[in-house]
Amino acid sequence: MNNQISKLADISGAAKRVIAGLMSGTSLDGLDIALCEFSGSGFGTRVKLLHFITFPYKEAYKEQLKSISFKKEVSLQEVTLLNAVIGTYSAELILEALKKWDFPVDAVDLIASHGQTIFHAPFSFHQKISYPDATLQIGDGDHIAVKTGIITLSDFRQKHIAAGGEGAPLAVYGDYLLFSSLDENRILLNIGGISNFTYLPAGRHADLVFSTDVGPGNTMMDQFIQLHYPGKYYDEDAAIAKTGKANEALVTALMANEFFDDPFPRTTGPELFNMAYLRAAQKASSQQALPPEDVLASLCEFTARSIIGAIRNSIQDQSFEVYLSGGGMHNPLLAEKLAGGLGLKLKDTADLGIDPDAKEAVLFALLANECVAGGDTDYGSRQGIPSVTMGKISLP
Template sequence: MLRTLLNQTSLTIAGLMSGTSLDGIDVAIVHIEGRGADTNIKLLHFESLPFEDEMREKLKLLCTIEHSDVAQVCGMNFAIGQRFADAVIHTAAAANMSMADIDLISSHGQTIWHIPTADETDLFLPKSTLQIGDLSVIAKQTGRPVVGDFRTADMAVGGQGAPLVPYGDYLLFKDANKGRILQNIGGIGNCTAIPAGASGISAFDTGPGNMIMDQVVYELSEGRKSYDANGDWAAEGKVDMELLESMLAHPYFQEPPPKTTGRELFGKGYAAAWLASALERGLPHEDIVATATAFTAHSIARGYQDFIFPQSDIAEVIISGGGAHNRTLLNMLGELLPNQTILTSDELGISADAKEAMLFALLGNSFIQGEPNNIPAATGAVRPTIMGKLALP
């Protein structure tokens, strides 16, 4: 099986993505031809399979020091690996494909904890990261080879293990004449700046994407809603500028790239403390949701203004991820970025929902082809490297 896989010039790959938003599992089945800059990708089928509330809340607790333990991490590593396997099997059936039609599965895994910089006070807390969803479980349950655990390889050569999507952003969206920013808005926001001609790529995490908004909506609705559909609730409110400025004073936003973040800084604890302060101010619920939405928009725009616009002429900002459906958020970005055209990746023929899962399929393809698939300028790695590990069925 492995020898056949390595000798193929085109592959059908199922890309798996489960992000920091913890909303579910995305599966993109794609056909890929070529390698490196000559790679071509076609989306064959996409499914997004939401987590039920119990799974989502268990994962949120797992991503905290206070409410996690080694037994829970150990068990969930296998439990969510089984979920990933089931998701691929379901998506193949929905696409009228057999598992034998899929050459490879490429899985991001579920991030539980991420330490992008070493703790200088503790020898045993170096740069490190943990994504669960055991690769062997996926491989044995699906009968297909699986590539995953990409981030650790970048960290092993001095990087922060993120962002990883710039590799695929470059392959899919480089333009000879236009400078572009690819902005994914999942649980965390991450951007890739590609100047015209694709010289001098830069990338970093802009800060919270949907993470704070979703948690606030969940709490204010007493669990009836997990997100603000279309940004409708935020559209009814008014942004509290004083509270917004206090949020934007967080030290993360002043740090220069390369930089990454996640639930370690902006998770459930941060959201709970912020929500408590907003309620103490007597803000109506709609104003709280509007301010949380503005936090994401302003942190993205300030990241560009501080770290991208001084070096690059950018014509377009291309949005993907769940945040692409939040019209209020997109309208806020449009007001903050009047000199750039704001559009979604759908408008360029790449599904905003499927894009990240497609990009992880590309990372899996590059692994099989023996091609380096990190971008040192984005992660801070000292050299290009081949990221990924292989599990056989």
Template sequence: MNEWVGLEHAKMINEQLKKWETTAEDIDLIASHGQTIYHSPKSMRPASEYGNATLQIGDGDHLAVNTGIITISDFRQKNIAAGGEGAPLAAYGDYLLFANSDEPVVLLNIGGISNATFIPASASFKDIVCTDIGPGNTLMDQWIQQHTDWKFDKDAYYAQQGSINEDLLSALKANPFFDLPVPKTTGPELFNTGYIQESIKKARLENLIWQDVLATLNYFTATVIASTILKFSTEKAKPSILISGGGLHNPLLLEHLHQLLPGYSIGSTSDKGIHPDAKEAILFALLANELISGENSFGEGAPGFPAVGMGKISFPF
């Protein structure tokens, strides 16, 4: 699979170069995150003798050889080797793109897992806090895929047909992950359909209609995001919130966030010139550039985020 994913990605890149009517010689670097197969921070298994672990596939050598372009891949291993959990890596790109503001800002990415970077006004890298929050779209996506042929709940169509169930909401919130100190990381290894079914069972709601479950998952996602943001806010310094990721396109989720975070300015990264659906790709392009240039733009690092160059270099020759 490692080879196959790398070759498939190479095909996609070569096809895109043809569409752009450009050649490999015009491209400086490929920054390839790869496909995450497993992510297992030590905090999820405290009794284990093994440390933080993560695995992404999509071999960089196959990408480089089959495109003719220098490729940077496998970014997360260096972060773990230097003492991090391997995620979220958004801290590095968010700092380079959004620091030096006169106002505090939260960069909220709602992908499969939601994560946030808190940047105080005029902050250095060591001042920021970046953490996974919990589920973003993953629980909603997995649930709707189980009950329809949709990949996701477009425009919250089905969630808006359901009602929030408070007992299920309480069961969903009852997980030790939410009490862990930040920074922390998680993934679908924890937040999956099994998590939903176990919560339904705990709440004794086996007969709850699936639309009500989906509506509750939507609100649950909003509540864990809002509670995390509130922990890093004060009445005198409410940060502006800039959202990226697929969750930005869920109108019900955004409605809940506005209700749960009154008085906050909530927009998207497009307000700062960064397309919200491209921010994660831009992040890894920045990390690749940092590595290949041999620069350290992060000073002493931040808690959980060592100031190291990340990624492995693969040459096409």
């Protein structure tokens, strides 16, 4: 037997596994690395977050990513080159993190790398009758495995699509296993570049679990800041948006898209929600002359309203608690709007034992754990949540 296959079999059957989860989202702001210790699988999963770090991307690297991301036409050569570059750079950052933590490389069993999404194209977006849902993440797993010497799982979203999903959101799998409650209805709301939530009904009834993308999270606000405030990548503490006033005509135009009428579950990305989308809404509402702070306040209101509407429309009159994660939870104006619109005091996943900033990286580590040591969980028959394990395995 190949010694790496034998090693993988030993990892699968071990009492515990140390897995490094990697996440880089559509905000293109940095790489999250969560070093986790797992035991068990399925509902028997136990996870301990050993270390967490975010490596912010340098400006030149961000610009490289932006040049090929979320556009219908880009340089194929640049995509090919960056597929290798992102994998190699991710490996370098993993090794740097392990050195920083004084954690031995050979004590890490697996790496789970989400990769970098450069285009997400569900059928609802591309509308090509003879083509399926599709998505593309780059940052090749073989480069990570060879550079680190650690077995690597990557490209999780393709299996989801092959089994009938749309490739997103995948958080539902980890949310269901880690955060389900027997006596509390829970909404796990993640606000990254795109917002998504998982509804976990009390009692762990798989057929009632619900997960969907909502619409924009930080993506349009961040894009606007980067375009109009050179040197800034986001509106820290909503300092600029707080000085503006949301324009109702613009917000109404922003909400006037058939995406918001599509049935749940649905997926989306910056391919739809971008500055071209904003300009079209400004033109439709005759608000091209709004001052930047009012546009930013309107974008914040747009994000809040899309989240509140999606939750209210899908959950109806049931009582529930909301647990936040993702960068958007640190936007105080957005958090205030959500709390007011939902009539709730919002919590975050720290209340459930997981650092909310680390949550997505932890969940991809969990997907790797399920791939090698689980696979028996029935996620029910809900559309968009196929009962599959995900991740392609790269050997060093």
